[in-house]
Amino acid sequence: MSQRKKKGEFIVERNYVDDQRIIEPEKLEIGGVDMSGRWGLLVLPRTIEDFDHSLHAMVKNHPRGRNIDRCWQCGNCTAACPVAEENPLFNPRYLIYIIKLGYKLEIEKFGNYVYFCGSCGRCSEVCPKDVDPSGVMEAIGTALRRKP
Numbered sequence: 692m693s694q695r696k697k698k699g700e701f702i703v704e705r706n707y708v709d710d711q712r713i714i715e716p717e718k719l720e721i722g723g724v725d726m727s728g729r730w731g732l733l734v735l736p737r738t739i740e741d742f743d744h745s746l747h748a749m750v751k752n753h754p755r756g757r758n759i760d761r762c763w764q765c766g767n768c769t770a771a772c773p774v775a776e777e778n779p780l781f782n783p784r785y786l787i788y789i790i791k792l793g794y795k796l797e798i799e800k801f802g803n804y805v806y807f808c809g810s811c812g813r814c815s816e817v818c819p820k821d822v823d824p825s826g827v828m829e830a831i832g833t834a835l836r837r838k839p
């Protein structure tokens with residue numbers, strides 16, 4: 692019998708589902724029918740409590756973060772970033788995405804990577820929407836430090 696490799700491995704687009712939202716009961720019986728295994732898998736929904744837009748507002752109020760909403764997620768910034776090339780966990784496109792979304796769980800996981808930015812400015816040279824992602828990284832870092 693093959694070993695299970697990953698929690699929730701049968702979920703389509705598994706990488707978009709947080710581990711803690713996946714419930715896999717060892718044994719589940721409903722109405723006398725054994726629903727154990729993949730049939731009993733449950734994915735908890737996200738709720739309004741999972742989102743906080745205060746960081747987004749702080750970034751927009753920062754002189755170098757004011758254009759964050761222009762971002763259309765093309766990824767040019769990440770592709771041009773020498774730090775992201777060395778460490779894919781630092782991803783300016785994704786940081787902008789989760790700040791705009793206000794998704795607390797992802798901000799907890801990845802927010803502090805913003806301090807990896809070396810302020811070289813290459814991302815801002817290639818951004819087609821004049822977001823100034825380099826400045827947005829600075830604004831996010833400031834907002835994270837100031838957030839109560």
Ligand code: SF4
Pocket residue numbers: 768771772773774775783807808809810811812813814815824825828
């Ligand atoms: S300024 Fe920061 S995010 Fe932009 S390319 Fe340089 S290291 Fe990467």
Ligand code: SF4
Pocket residue numbers: 761762763764765766767768769783784787814817818819820821822823824
């Ligand atoms: S290059 Fe500009 S528009 Fe494209 S993802 Fe980065 S910040 Fe957004």
